[in-house]
Amino acid sequence: MENETRLIAGGIVLTMNNNDDMLTDGAVLVENGRIADIGPSAELLSKYAGVEVLDAAGQVIMPGLVNLHLHSGLIRGTAEDLPVFEWLHRYVDPKHRALQQEEAYAAARLSYAEGIKSGTTSVLDMYRHVHRCADAADEIGVRAVFAPYVADRPGYDYFETLESNIRLIEDRNGSAQGRIHVWVGLEHLSYCTEEAYREAARIAEKWGTGIHxxxxxxxxxxxEVYKNYGRWPVELFYDRGILGPRTVLAHCVWMQESEMELMAKTGAAVAHCPVSNLKLASGIAPIHEMAERGIKIGIGTDGVKENNNLDMMEEMKYVPLLQKVRHYDAKVMKADKVLRMATIDGAKALGQDGEIGSIELGKKADIITVDFRKLHLTPVLTQTYNNIVSNLVYSAQGSDVQNVMVDGKLLMKDRVLTTVDEEQVRQAGQYAAEQLLERREAFIPEQYKFHGV
Ligand SMILES: [Zn+2]
Known part of the structure; x- marks a missing residue:
């Protein structure tokens, strides 16, 4: 399967290369997991006669989407309508405490399958029992970077530790033919000590990994951070040595000028999660300002507990809408910039833009096709009023994704998952969620327990 040769032909090829080249009737040859040729359909069909063809008529052929901040999860729709810290203490921390390995595995399968069905080929996943998430990613075929939920402040001993993080790096970094990477993960400033950050920087340096x-x-x-330390959060990250070109910070909603300067100076990236920021009433991140300063920006869905889906197609639309209204300026944040964030810029944040994120010769074949033969995507125009990119960012839905390929292997063909049984994944997710929620009850602090009306 890994070495299948296939010609994806007859579609609109959106390369996302530096020139934003687009072929209106194009084809991509995939060989040994990599992109071996790109050109007009007619030319490649005759040049590679006999090679299996994936017909992409009426579809856009483009790089797979990079979900730059995800937590695999099971508690969708059950952690609603609370501000972030109350929400963490009421719903999320007790869940972490109750979570067992097999539930983490079911959550990861559910989350990666949902992502693939809406065009995600790469995830940066922060979760627990990550060796089981790595098993899930290995089986299902998604490309993954893992950053375990490490916490070391008193009271959080049920989280992952830097020791378990190191073991995971040793065991799984570079596994699944290079599809799986392991970084150092740290939950949050209020969960981790100063020493944890300094140690994380040492581990990342020693093993050559990133930090999330x-x-x-x-x-x-x-x-609160400023009050306690006299420094803003990103300044504190800088002081503690974790900012660098392979660091990804989720959210970054409230940024001082000094913090943006540090991000730009060190090459650290932002994982922008607009829906999560809206739902938890966090605010609107200054994405336009950060982009102007050359800061690397990708897009993440965050988890199902704060989104409540993992649809990167839907997520993209929120990015320009929020920036336009933040600035009361419709000219701000154009669709092509947003699509780059969801593809090549996300890959750059992961340090993988040499391998994925665009359709270019020699790159790994992480490719999706999006069916544009839909009422909500009509008209499809490629000449004077070219609307392909606008349609993708503003009009497309995850369910328009027709085929998904990672490393040249089809993970979804005509909307059917090929590596796992979708119904089995769904049922296992349902069962695990019920078990988890039941066991979580014991860990919910007394003041948050529901005592009836
Ligand atoms: Zn998060």
Missing amino acids: THGEESIEMAK
């Missing part, structure tokens, strides 16, 4: 953690979400959190 949450930046500031709420204004209260940013002010």
Whole structure:
């Protein structure tokens, strides 16, 4: 399967290369997991006669989407309508405490399958029992970077530790033919000590990995940090040595000028999660300002507990809408910039833009096709009023994704998952969620327990 040769032909090829080249009737040859040729359909069909063809008529052939901040999860729709810290203590921390390995595995399968069905080929996943998430990614075929939920402040001993993180790096970094990477993960400033950050920087240096953690979400959190340390969160990250070209900070909603300067100077990236920021009432991240300063920006869905889906097609639409209204300027944040964030810029944040994120010769074949033969995507125009990119960012839905390929292997063909049984994944997710929620009850603090009306 890994070495299947296939010609994806007859579609609109959106390369996302530096010139934003687009072929209106194009084809891509995939061989040994990589992109071996790109050109007009007629030319490649005759040049590679006999090779299996994936017919992409009426579809857009483009790089797979990079979900730059995800938590696999099971508690969709059950953690609603609370501000972030109350929400963490009421719903999320007790869940972490109750979570067992097999539930993490079911959650990861559910989350990656949902992502693939809406065009996600790469995830940066922060979760627990990550060796089981790595098993899930290995089986299902998604490309994954893992950053375990490490916490070391008193009271959080049920989280992952830097020791378990190191073991995971040793065991799984570079596994699944290079599809799986392991970084150092740190939950959040209020969960981790200063020493944890300094040690994380040492581990990342020693093993040559990246670092992923949450930046500031709420204004209260940013002010609390400033009150306690006299430094804003990103300044504190800088002081503790974790900012660098392979660091991804989720959210970064409340950013001082000094913090943006540090991000730009060190090459650290932001994982922008607009829906999560809206739902938890965190605010609107200054994405336009950060982009102007050359800061690397990708897009993440966050988890199902804060989104409540993992549809990167839907997520993209929120990015320009929020920036336009933040600036009361419709010219801000054009669709092509947003699509780059969801593809090549996300890959850059992961340090993988040499291998994925665009359709270019020699790159790994992480490719999706999106069916544009839909009422909500009509008209399809490629000449004077070219609307392909606008349609993708503003009009497309995850369910328009028709085929998904990672490393040249089809993970979804005509909307059917090929590596796992979708119904089995769904049922296992349902069962695991019921078990988890039941066991979580014992860990919910007394003041949050529901005592009836
Ligand atoms: Zn998060």
